Amino acid sequence: MSDLASHTPADPALVAHLTAGIAEARSIYELLFPTQQLFFVLSQGNNPIWAAPEVIEGPHNPRPQDLGADYLGTLTRPGAYDGAPQVTIRLAIPRLPLPGEIKQIDSPWRPMRGLGALFRASPLWYEQVRYGAEMARKRQADRRTDQTAMPLGDGSALLPAPVAPDSDKRPAILIGMHWLEMGGAEKLGFDTMRWALAAGLRVFVVASVPAVQRLADKLPDHPDLTFIRLDRYLPHHLWPRYVQRLAMAENIRAVHIHHCTPLYESLTMLRMHMPWVQTIDSTHIVEHANGGYPRISGVWSNYLDMQHVISGELVRYFRDRFHAPAGKVVLGRMLDRKNNDALPPLRLQAGQKTLHACFIGRLFYQKRPVVVVEALRALNAWAGRNGVTLTATIVGEGPYDGTLTRLLRKHGLSSKVDLLPGNTDIPALLERSDILLLPSNNEGLALVCYEAVAHGCIPISTRVGSQDEVLPDGLLVPLAPRAAVAGTVAAVDAMWRDAGTLARHKDALQAAWTRLTADPTAEEVLMPVYRRLAQRDAA
Amino acid sequence: MSVLNKTAAVIVTFNRSGKLMAVLDALAAQTMRPDIVLVVDNASTDDTAALVQARADADPTIRHLRLPANVGGAGGFHAGIKAAYQMGAQYFWVSDDDAYPRPDALQSLHRALTSFQADNGWRPSFACSRVEWIDGSLCEMNCPRTVWDWARFVRPGSAWALVDSASFVSVMIPRWAVSEHGLPIADYFIWFDDAEYTRRIARSYPGIFVPESVVVHDTPDNRGVNFGLVDDKSLWKFKYGARNETSWRRREMGLMGVLAYAYGVRGQMRRGDVPSSLRRQIYGAIIKGLGFRPAIERV
Numbered sequence: 001m002s003d004l005a006s007h008t009p010a011d012p013a014l015v016a017h018l019t020a021g022i023a024e025a026r027s028i029y030e031l032l033f034p035t036q037q038l039f040f041v042l043s044q045g046n047n048p049i050w051a052a053p054e055v056i057e058g059p060h061n062p063r064p065q066d067l068g069a070d071y072l073g074t075l076t077r078p079g080a081y082d083g084a085p086q087v088t089i090r091l092a093i094p095r096l097p098l099p100g101e102i103k104q105i106d107s108p109w110r111p112m113r114g115l116g117a118l119f120r121a122s123p124l125w126y127e128q129v130r131y132g133a134e135m136a137r138k139r140q141a142d143r144r145t146d147q148t149a150m151p152l153g154d155g156s157a158l159l160p161a162p163v164a165p166d167s168d169k170r171p172a173i174l175i176g177m178h179w180l181e182m183g184g185a186e187k188l189g190f191d192t193m194r195w196a197l198a199a200g201l202r203v204f205v206v207a208s209v210p211a212v213q214r215l216a217d218k219l220p221d222h223p224d225l226t227f228i229r230l231d232r233y234l235p236h237h238l239w240p241r242y243v244q245r246l247a248m249a250e251n252i253r254a255v256h257i258h259h260c261t262p263l264y265e266s267l268t269m270l271r272m273h274m275p276w277v278q279t280i281d282s283t284h285i286v287e288h289a290n291g292g293y294p295r296i297s298g299v300w301s302n303y304l305d306m307q308h309v310i311s312g313e314l315v316r317y318f319r320d321r322f323h324a325p326a327g328k329v330v331l332g333r334m335l336d337r338k339n340n341d342a343l344p345p346l347r348l349q350a351g352q353k354t355l356h357a358c359f360i361g362r363l364f365y366q367k368r369p370v371v372v373v374e375a376l377r378a379l380n381a382w383a384g385r386n387g388v389t390l391t392a393t394i395v396g397e398g399p400y401d402g403t404l405t406r407l408l409r410k411h412g413l414s415s416k417v418d419l420l421p422g423n424t425d426i427p428a429l430l431e432r433s434d435i436l437l438l439p440s441n442n443e444g445l446a447l448v449c450y451e452a453v454a455h456g457c458i459p460i461s462t463r464v465g466s467q468d469e470v471l472p473d474g475l476l477v478p479l480a481p482r483a484a485v486a487g488t489v490a491a492v493d494a495m496w497r498d499a500g501t502l503a504r505h506k507d508a509l510q511a512a513w514t515r516l517t518a519d520p521t522a523e524e525v526l527m528p529v530y531r532r533l534a535q536r537d538a539a
Numbered sequence: 540m541s542v543l544n545k546t547a548a549v550i551v552t553f554n555r556s557g558k559l560m561a562v563l564d565a566l567a568a569q570t571m572r573p574d575i576v577l578v579v580d581n582a583s584t585d586d587t588a589a590l591v592q593a594r595a596d597a598d599p600t601i602r603h604l605r606l607p608a609n610v611g612g613a614g615g616f617h618a619g620i621k622a623a624y625q626m627g628a629q630y631f632w633v634s635d636d637d638a639y640p641r642p643d644a645l646q647s648l649h650r651a652l653t654s655f656q657a658d659n660g661w662r663p664s665f666a667c668s669r670v671e672w673i674d675g676s677l678c679e680m681n682c683p684r685t686v687w688d689w690a691r692f693v694r695p696g697s698a699w700a701l702v703d704s705a706s707f708v709s710v711m712i713p714r715w716a717v718s719e720h721g722l723p724i725a726d727y728f729i730w731f732d733d734a735e736y737t738r739r740i741a742r743s744y745p746g747i748f749v750p751e752s753v754v755v756h757d758t759p760d761n762r763g764v765n766f767g768l769v770d771d772k773s774l775w776k777f778k779y780g781a782r783n784e785t786s787w788r789r790r791e792m793g794l795m796g797v798l799a800y801a802y803g804v805r806g807q808m809r810r811g812d813v814p815s816s817l818r819r820q821i822y823g824a825i826i827k828g829l830g831f832r833p834a835i836e837r838v
Contacts, residue, residue, distance in 0.1 A: 001567070004574045004600070005546035005630065005649065011657050014542050044542055046715050069627035069714065070543065098744075099660040 014096075018044070021093040022075070025051065025233040029089050030077060031249060032234075032242045036087045037079035043070040045092030048101050050210040051232050052092045060088040094232060097212050105212055109365075109399040123407060124374045127481035130365075134441065138288040145290050149322045152271060152302035164276040167251035171533055172202035174243065174252050176260030179231070180213040182362055182422060184447050185284050185293075188310070188334055188522060189258040190218065192282070195523055196256075197222050199530035204250065207231040208260040236262040240269035247274055253533045254278035256526075259293045267303040278533060282308040282522070284444035285465055286317060298322035308525060310334050311445040311466030332522035334447055343513055344456045346506045348434040350499035354389045355379070355492070358433040358457070360426060360448050361440070363398030370400070371439040371481045373407045375488045376417060382489050386496070392417045393433070395424045430455035435492060439477070439484045443467055450516075453509055460491050470516060472508030474501065541713065544630065546649065547575040547623035551615030551707075552636035556587040558757060563594055563601065565639040571646035575626055576601045579619035581609040602626075610725060611779075613732035616707055617725035617836070624717055624838050631712045637757045638708045644668055647752035648711040651699055655747055659692050664716045665737055665746035667702065668709035668754045672761040679763035681706045681756060686745050700748045703741040707733040709754040716740040717838055726833035730764075730776055731783035738787075739835075766804045766821060767811020774817055778824040785828025801825050 022042060029038055039060070045051060070092065079085070097105075111119035111126060119126040155161060173196045177189045196203050202224045207213060210231045219227055234242060239262035246252060247270070255270065255277060257263045270277050281304055283294040291298075294317055297307055301322050307329045309315055315331050318324040348355075357379060361367040376392050383390035394404065394417060401419075408414050420429075426448075430436070436452040438461040445466040449459040453470070461467045462484055463476040474494065477487030495502040548566055552559045559578065566576055578591050580603060588605060595601040604622055606615065616633060623631050630652070632645055648666040656662045670681035684704035693700055707723075710733075720743070723736040737746060762768060769777045781804065788796035804825065808818050 002570050002572050005544045005571050005645070006574045008544045008571055008649070010542040010544070011653050013657055014653075018542060046718065069545075069624075069629065072542070096660075098662060102660075 017096055018072070018093050021051075021232075022091075024229050025053075025089075025091050025093070026075070026077070028228065028230065028233050028242065029055075029087075031245050032238065033087050034245070035080035035084055037084045038075075038077040039086065039088045040075040040077075041066050041088060041090045042072040042075065043068065043090075043092045044072055045070070045094045047092065048094050048097035049105070049212060049232065051094055052090075053233055053235055054090040055235065055238060056088040056090075057085065059086055066090060091233065102212055102214065104397055104399070104401065106364075106399040108402045123370050124481055124485065127368065127370050127374075131441075131479070131481050134288055141288065141290050145295060146299055147291070147295065147321055148299065149301045149324075150299055150303070162273055162275060164274075165248070169251040170200070170202055171253040172204060172250045173254045173256060173530065173533065174204045174206065174246065174263075176255065176257045176263035177205060177207040178259035179207045179209040179211040180215040180219070181211060182215070184334065184444065185259050185282070186215065187447065188282055188284075190215070190220075191522065192256055192258070192526060193225060194220055195527050196530050197224055199527060200534035201253075201530055202226075202250070204228060204246065204252065206260070206263075208236070208262050230262075236265070239263070240266040244269050244273055247277055252277060254280060254529070257281035257297075259283075261296070264296055264300050267300055271303050278306070278529070279304045280306045280308060280526075280529065282310070283314060284310055285442055286314070286444075288442060294318070298324075301328070304328070306330055306529065308332050308522065310522065312469055313466040314444070330525045331519060332525035333516055333519050334445070335450060335517060335519075335521045337521060337523075343453060343510055346453070346458050346509065347456045348458050348495060348502065350496055350502050352434075352496070353387065354391070355383060355435070355496075356433045357390070357392040357435045357437055358395065358429055359392070359437045360395045360429070361438070362422070363396045363400035363404065365400075366441050367396070368439050368441050368481070368484075369394070369396070369398075369404050370407065371484055372437055373404060373411065373413070374481070375437055375439060375485045376408075376413060377411045378485050378489045379492060380411075380413060380416065382493060386493075388496070390416060393420060393429055394418070395420045395422065395426065395429065397422045426451065427455055430457045433457045435460055437488065438462065438467075439481075439488065440464060441479070445469060453513060458495070458505065458509070460488050470509075470512050472505055472512065474505050474508075541629045541653075544649070545575075545628050546571075546573045546630040546632060546645070546711075547577055547626060547628035548573040548632045548634070548645075549577050549579060549616065549619035549623055550634055550636050551579045551581065551612055551619060552583060552587060553581040553609060553615075554583045554585045554587065555636050556583070556585050556590050558637040559587060560590060560594075561639055561757075562634070562636055563591075565641075566645075567598065568642050569640065569645050570643045571649060572600065573632060573645065574600060575623060575628060577619050577623050577626075578603050579615040579622075580605040581611070581615050582606055611728035612707070613723055613727035613729060614725040616732060616736075617723045620712075620717060621722055621836075621838065624714070629714045631714075631717065632709070633707045633712060634709045634754065635707065635756070638670065638754045639757065640668070640709055640754045641752075644709060644752045644754055645711070648709070648749055651697070651747055651749040651752070652711060652713060654697065655692065655699060658697065661744050662713070662715070663699075663701075663745065663747045664720075664740040664743050665705065665710050665712045666699075666749050666752070667705035667711075667737075667746060668752040669748070669750045670706070670708050670754050670756050673755060673757055674761075676761060678708075678756040678758070679761050680758070681708045682763070683746070683748050685748070686741075698750060701745040702748045703738055703745045704734045705737045705746060705748075707736075708756055709752065710737065710746075712740065716743065719743060721835045721837040724833050724835060726831075727783045728779055730780035731787065735783065735787050738791075765811070766807035767813060769808065769811070769813045769817050769821060771817070774820060778820060781821050781824035782828040782831055785825045786831040786833065789829055790832070797825070797829065
């Protein structure tokens with residue numbers, strides 16, 4: 001008789017994937033529990049991003065759910081000594097993501113329940129209602145969220161303070177990311193990895209949010225960089241213990257937090273047991289609903305040695321709300337000195353007969369893609385009245401993909417607006433665009449505005465975050481969606497109709513650019529810290 | 540794609556013990572035998588129970604799931620897939636009691652499912668065989684429905700067209716599809732349960748038609764499902780079919796979908812010169828289907 005199906009050999013690629021996943025998970029737990037006896041209960045997961053880890057410390061009686069249909073088997077790592085405590089780790093090794101999940105894992109966006117008819121009737125009024133709710137949450141946020149820095153005792157001389165042990169390993173830094181996906185904070189995170197490597201540090205990277213981590217293949221290809229998949233395999237409550245173990249094992253001298261919540265929660269462990277570890281964070285946007293990462297950073301500010309921010313608004317935020325001491329909050333712009341030569345001429349001319357507008361951003365609510373389409377619709381009507389030929393390009397991917405396509409079709413804009421994926425050549429696009437639309441719900445200081453100006457394109461943005469540091473009043477429009485659309489058309493009309501207004505805006509952009517480039521860059525404020533850390537042991 | 544390959548064959552039977560034994564013979568001769576052969580017996584009144592029990596005594600892979608009453612093909616597939624799911628199967632090969640798989644039919648389906656994902660990244664929601672009639676021609680009632688881009692991954696050596704609907708005659712369904720989409724609708728009793736189910740699971744990703752996997756469907760004649768063929772003898776089945784498809788169209792497409800369906804049925808019956816008394820009963824079933832909203836059971 002032939003073999004049963006269950007005896008059929010598995011696909012070698014799948015076996016390799018599972019073997020690699022098991023090895024990744026083992027290395028995490030073997031570091032976390034160096035002496036304990038470890039039982040790994042492994043199953044084949046049906047989730048592409050999360051291993052649903054469960055850690056049971058102490059004796060564990062196997063349960064039926066340990067041996068379900070997807071059960072792969074167990075592995076045992078003996079304890080370091082007889083009678084070592086037992087730890088059982090249940091893991092469902094994530095499956096390979098599907099092509100659609102690699103492209104976009106979020107479900108397509110849908111209007112909120114009960115508001116679908118409103119959206120179909122008027123997308124802009126729908127946005128207006130949502131904006132109203134958002135602002136109501138913002139008003140309540142200050143009352144609901146903690147806005148006080150937690151106190152940190154220095155300890156007393158009565159008891160000895162922990163001292164850094166000698167290590168034969170070169171100094172290292174732990175860089176904590178939110179995730180490895182597209183975004184401004186993520187760009188800075190990747191930059192800091194390159195700078196740390198250039199300074200001579202070994203780099204360990206972790207991400208807090210389970211995700212496909214699409215940009216993992218963009219990590220610097222360097223033998224001193226290690227990406228540890230805690231996001232897949234380690235529950236957040238175990239991160240502080242893991243961070244301590246890793247820091248001891250790898251001579252980690254600094255932790256740099258880029259929107260990584262469990263690393264904030266690890267600060268207590270570091271301050272108590274490893275006070276010599278330098279703690280740094282970088283923050284970008286104060287969120288309407290709860291203050292976002294700057295508020296978290298403010299609450300932990302006494303535990304941080306350095307709070308790096310990208311805008312003057314955030315400097316004031318930490319100073320005024322959390323009473324951060326001078327010198328702790330450090331402004332470092334996300335600018336590259338290499339690109340700080342004189343600005344090219346801004347392309348838009350009064351009375352020109354064509355206008356190319358562009359939008360560049362992830363198609364998530366924060367960027368308000370629906371408002372982008374409504375602004376393009378209004379601009380198209382304006383262009384028709386004034387004998388101007390409007391074309392536009394929208395670059396980005398996200399849950400609003402389908403909505404955007406349908407809205408453009410509905411408004412008769414499909415032939416005028418190109419939808420391009422996120423890997424489009426952005427500089428080339430900006431060099432053929434007259435204006436950049438940025439009607440975001442919130443921003444820190446949008447990098448794309450820098451880029452636009454540097455390529456001769458004029459940005460028009462909502463008045464959010466620190467956008468007023470890079471744009472003059474005439475290019476800032478109200479946040480309310482209907483007013484944002486009307487303001488965008490008014491701003492374009494004013495520049496197109498009146499050469500004087502256009503010239504004033506161009507001068508103001510030039511002046512803002514000059515002001516910004518006079519500030520230190522993120523690289524200039526962080527590199528000395530990294531170099532100091534790298535050289536401390538070398539000295 | 541699964542590293543775990545435990546496979547259950549789910550065969551629903553009713554009073555056709557002779558043909559069922561031929562199916563069990565064909566399964567025993569497979570180049571990749573199912574780990575479980577679950578015979579779902581719709582309370583047969585012939586010698587099915589005794590024959591299956593005798594086989595099961597000699598072959599531990601055979602399980603006899605005798606239902607207390609005849610719940611139709613839909614109820615049988617519902618109960619069978621549910622039981623096989625609880626037995627831990629990773630793949631469910633689902634078929635009728637009068638369809639004989641060629642020796643490599645199951646292995647071909649399994650290989651196609653795993654290879655397709657390894658080669659293209661996407662995981663098909665099912666794989667279905669080429670179903671032939673006893674004379675070697677295509678079995679009309681078991682022809683799967685292709686999607687618009689069916690040829691996307693068709694290549695020499697792996698000519699697997701994308702399909703979104705297939706009959707429960709030699710179709711292999713992976714466990715994840717059952718986990719995500721639930722079980723076939725038992726309340727349909729008969730007809731359209733397979734089309735509804737495969738279309739439902741194909742929302743995740745279409746299935747694939749695997750022509751190198753062949754089964755022979757031993758039906759009395761080779762006729763497709765066409766309302767122009769309604770006669771007194773087959774009326775009861777067509778009524779179930781009309782009710783069930785109406786219910787599905789109401790759920791998925793709304794009233795316009797039902798109207799389009801009713802218009803199509805009317806055209807088929809007119810062209811087939813179906814007597815008006817039978818037509819009225821079919822229209823009655825369509826009206827009944829408007830209010831027929833059976834629940835989908837999850838596992």
